[in-house]
Amino acid sequence: MTDSLLIAIDGPSGSGKSSTSRGVAQRLGLAYLDTGSLYRAAAICFLESGLDVAQTEQIAALVTSAAITPGTDPLHPSTMLDGRDVTAEIREPRVSEKVSVVATNLAVREWLNEQFRTIIAAADRRIVVEGRDITTVVAPDADLRVLLVADPAARIARRQAELGGSVNADQVTDQVVRRDRDDATVSQFEEPAEGVELVDSTHMGLDEVIETICGMVPGHA
Numbered sequence: 001m002t003d004s005l006l007i008a009i010d011g012p013s014g015s016g017k018s019s020t021s022r023g024v025a026q027r028l029g030l031a032y033l034d035t036g037s038l039y040r041a042a043a044i045c046f047l048e049s050g051l052d053v054a055q056t057e058q059i060a061a062l063v064t065s066a067a068i069t070p071g072t073d074p075l076h077p078s079t080m081l082d083g084r085d086v087t088a089e090i091r092e093p094r095v096s097e098k099v100s101v102v103a104t105n106l107a108v109r110e111w112l113n114e115q116f117r118t119i120i121a122a123a124d125r126r127i128v129v130e131g132r133d134i135t136t137v138v139a140p141d142a143d144l145r146v147l148l149v150a151d152p153a154a155r156i157a158r159r160q161a162e163l164g165g166s167v168n169a170d171q172v173t174d175q176v177v178r179r180d181r182d183d184a185t186v187s188q189f190e191e192p193a194e195g196v197e198l199v200d201s202t203h204m205g206l207d208e209v210i211e212t213i214c215g216m217v218p219g220h221a
């Protein structure tokens with residue numbers, strides 16, 4: 001049996017978690033789980049339901065009865081919601097604007113955390129998992145735990161470059177700064193917990209970040 005290699009990567013919006021995690025998983029031959037993609041699919045459930053943000057119990061009931069299935073191939077990220085491919089839809093600004101509604105719902109979090117742990121077990125713990133509370137709540141026993149950060153200005157500039165002209169400066173700032181503020185009410189991703197390695201990517205290119213994290217993997221230096 002192959003040894004477990006579970007790598008947990010957390011960080012704020014736009015710090016490079018997804019790009020970095022996919023690169024590390026490809027380099028090390030591991031599966032990849034973007035936990036934010038499940039929160040985003042849950043946000044689509046909410047958006048299509050017509051429920052009010054204050055209806056927290058109904059939102060939780062709705063989300064926890066949905067079938068949300070992420071792909072775990074780092075080369076081909078995908079997300080299915082009740083048999084529908086929502087891979088592109090989950091990145092739309094309307095989803096980014098509302099995802100904190102489900103991310104701050106504690107019953108939704110508890111249910112999704114169980115989904116994440118099932119996926120980690122199904123991958124024989126050979127997987128890179130990224131999000132906001134992977135190092136602290138979902139997999140505090142991971143073989144390597146990293147908090148990936150970058151200055152807000154760098155994160156906003158990266159997101160702006162990625163989205164091009166499809167959103168204005170206020171929308172980008174909302175997606176990065178306001179969303180982090182809301183998400184930080186339920187997860188701690190601004191300071192590394194004990195035993196978590198801090199990587200600041202503000203002045204590092206993507207390849208350098210991937211190289212740095214691969215160099216931290218026990219036995220792979």
Ligand SMILES: Nc1ncnc2c1ncn2[C@@H]1O[C@H](COP(=O)(O)OP(=O)(O)OP(=O)(O)O)[C@@H](O)[C@H]1O
Pocket residue numbers: 011012013014015016017018019020036158159161162201204205206207209
């Ligand atoms: N080290 C880096 N240097 C420059 N650009 C980067 C770096 N890392 C990632 N990027 C770019 O920044 C953008 C955001 O990266 P990514 O989506 O990986 O961040 P994230 O932390 O997963 O964000 P979110 O939590 O909002 O999904 C992407 O366009 C990506 O290509």
Ligand SMILES: Nc1ccn([C@H]2C[C@H](O)[C@@H](COP(=O)(O)O)O2)c(=O)n1
Pocket residue numbers: 013035036037039040099100103130131132133134179183187
């Ligand atoms: N483990 C996680 C993963 C994600 N979230 C929240 C925070 C974000 O607002 C949203 C989407 O995540 P992203 O795609 O931007 O990484 O989901 C969380 O609370 N916990």
